Amino acid sequence: MYIPTYQDMLDAHERIKPYINRTPIRTSKFLNELTGAELFFKCENFQEAGAFKVRGASNAVFGLSDAQAKLGVATHSSGNHASCLSYAAMLRGIPCNVVMPSTAPQAKKDTVRRYGGVITECEPSTSAREETFAKVQAASGGDFVHPYNDPRVIAGQGTCAKEFMEQVDGLDIAMAPIGGGGMISGTCLTLSHLAPEVQIIAAEPEQADDAMRSFKAGYIIADDAPKTIADGLLVPLKERTWHFVSNHVTDILTASEEEIIAAMKLTWKHLRIVMEPSSAVPLATILKNKERFAGKRVGIIITGGNVDLDKPPWTLN
Amino acid sequence: MYIPTYQDMLDAHERIKPYINRTPIRTSKFLNELTGAELFFKCENFQEAGAFKVRGASNAVFGLSDAQAKLGVATHSSGNHASCLSYAAMLRGIPCNVVMPSTAPQAKKDTVRRYGGVITECEPSTSAREETFAKVQAASGGDFVHPYNDPRVIAGQGTCAKEFMEQVDGLDIAMAPIGGGGMISGTCLTLSHLAPEVQIIAAEPEQADDAMRSFKAGYIIADDAPKTIADGLLVPLKERTWHFVSNHVTDILTASEEEIIAAMKLTWKHLRIVMEPSSAVPLATILKNKERFAGKRVGIIITGGNVDLDKPPWTLN
The missing domain is CATH 3.40.50.1100 (Rossmann fold)
Known part of the structure; x- marks a missing residue:
């Protein structure tokens, strides 16, 4: 580790x-x-x-090699990491897929979409979130930027x-x-x-x-x-x-x-x-x-x- | 002038x-x-x-001579000048009397009182405000700090x-x-x-x-x-x-x-x-x-x- x-x-x-x-x-x-x-x-x-999550998100996004960056990034998040990763991905011009709980505040979903992030919703539990994410990431191939354990x-x-x-x-x-x-x-x-x-x-x-x-x-x-x-x-x-x-x-x-x-x-x-x-x-x-x-x-x-x-x-x- | x-x-x-x-x-x-x-x-x-009105208010309050300052300051205001003059007067430790329209937001009245300003309410018109103020100022003798024409x-x-x-x-x-x-x-x-x-x-x-x-x-x-x-x-x-x-x-x-x-x-x-x-x-x-x-x-x-x-x-x- x-x-x-x-x-x-x-x-x-x-x-x-x-x-x-x-x-x-x-x-x-x-x-x-x-x-x-x-x-x-x-x-x-x-x-x-x-x-604050734009700090970690942009560190991950701008640290990717060009080859890695092409496939974009992906994450699960209750909201702000999703918004900030979408924002950083938009600044670099790469795709961003995010899994969000259906209960996340509308304001946070709106922010993700404004920055071009693609949202897949899941039930509001850690287990549902991780399960849905595995499918989304397998489909996109984007680099997984965990909201905090990275x-x-x-x-x-x-x-x-x-x-x-x-x-x-x-x-x-x-x-x-x-x-x-x-x-x-x-x-x-x-x-x-x-x-x-x-x-x-x-x-x-x-x-x-x-x-x-x-x-x-x-x-x-x-x-x-x-x-x-x-x-x-x-x-x-x-x-x-x-x-x-x-x-x-x-x-x-x-x-x-x-x-x-x-x-x-x-x-x-x-x-x-x-x-x-x-x-x-x-x-x-x-x-x-x-x-x-x-x-x-x-x-x-x-x-x-x-x-x-x-x-x-x-x-x- | x-x-x-x-x-x-x-x-x-x-x-x-x-x-x-x-x-x-x-x-x-x-x-x-x-x-x-x-x-x-x-x-x-x-x-x-x-x-912003703390700028003008504190310039007036801290420009007073000690003799003038003893009698305090007085004004009429829809709210923010009253709060800011009260605040500046509190910092100098002198009295502040303010005339406010009865319709001023509660938040602004609360702020005036928090800073020790004494409020007299009036009808929400310029004429009522100036009339009420004349009485309040005559009673207190405080230096008139007009909210803007000063x-x-x-x-x-x-x-x-x-x-x-x-x-x-x-x-x-x-x-x-x-x-x-x-x-x-x-x-x-x-x-x-x-x-x-x-x-x-x-x-x-x-x-x-x-x-x-x-x-x-x-x-x-x-x-x-x-x-x-x-x-x-x-x-x-x-x-x-x-x-x-x-x-x-x-x-x-x-x-x-x-x-x-x-x-x-x-x-x-x-x-x-x-x-x-x-x-x-x-x-x-x-x-x-x-x-x-x-x-x-x-x-x-x-x-x-x-x-x-x-x-x-x-x-x-």
Whole structure:
């Protein structure tokens, strides 16, 4: 099993720079006062395709040889990896096939199609997703770019933490939501070399807390079809992301659906950014564990901003 | 009548730097393709109090002598100037009295109160607002900081265009919405010295088009109580802003309520920022006048982001 290295991350950053935005940092005095911490939000929702996943996806796409690239790429994804891989493939002018759960938000399906990705839908479970994908990939022959358990993808995601450290001095804690663990793994890859003193804390929905249970058990526990509003965090850890999580993560904290929605609305209101529920999980866990974060400088990766604007979750019911 | 100078704007920028954010520029390939222009959005909704008006307000507040400051400041405003003046007054630790129309969005009233501003409500017309204000100011003795017809305020708003020119090269056109004309006047003040080749185009709701009619007539036309979703643009030009509009503005374009709402949703979706209806008027006018903007580099000031998140306008009806 190849584990990506710090040099892979540096190479990735050079490779993808023309295709990504160096996203800005947002702060809010109001949220600092509310939490008692000093919060820095890195706005990966400001990537063109709306999520950090353009980093790993474009690292994979632009690292292909011309011969490999001709057959295109293929993946399965709850949404943002699919959008971002389609976007990177469009930039290189190669085909992209994606398998998405039928329950993925319309906004994410629309984004994939806008970038020329071809969608095959499946039932919303990990098993159905992998089964459908095997058929789709066999038919297309495209290079499989796994949404997170791929060294090229993890190295690409690690470029976000590199920029973060260049943009903000003296972080005590770095946070990101955890689903499959791609962003957390990239963060571990980068910070374990660049700033090993920074604690890495992952945040997960209570209703999809398999990474937290894995972390506590010491081995991967995978749920097949968890249900949470944080639709980017439905997938389980795999061996490469488990390597990083088990070696470098300080802790995994969880939040309820209600806490996630409240944190999402707070962020829209006070940072004035549009972000998806998954991105609100870190702030939700900070708000319920204030003593742990008091006085700390905390960097939070806002992972994505693809959300159905017709139905902000606090307007439902 | 004192007209603020370019040096006043430079002095303002030095004075207010500790109290404002140097707001980032957002771009979107999607919106560029949709419009045929190259668009640069300066995110003044990312000011702590949610609007560019913190620039003019903090220039006024921090320019007061200690003796003047003791009595505090007072103003009337449809919302954002009230919030921003309250915020600046809180930073200096002085009282702030504001008269607001009863119809101002709850989000804006909440923001004023959060910053310690004391609100007196009035009927939603310019005449009622000025009448109520006269009483409030007589009672408090605070320094009147007019929301736009004040040289300190216009000089402060002009700092936004200065930053914009430092952040983006070769703009052909600068755009902002126009209500009372404070931001447009500040933009004229700065660009007429710094980059007189840049066209300045203001954007206004059809349903509150008194600035456009004034511009065409050659004298100020003031409507008493126009109705538009763009709640920041209800007020008429005054003599100082008319000076800048009549001397330096290239054109004033208008958009319907439906066009404003559509442009607002497009911006939330593709720039992934939360901004208020007033801020969507420039993009709405670009979308209906594409030939005029084709191939141009257009800088657009996103003026504010204080909006009731429970009721995005496209979810109503």
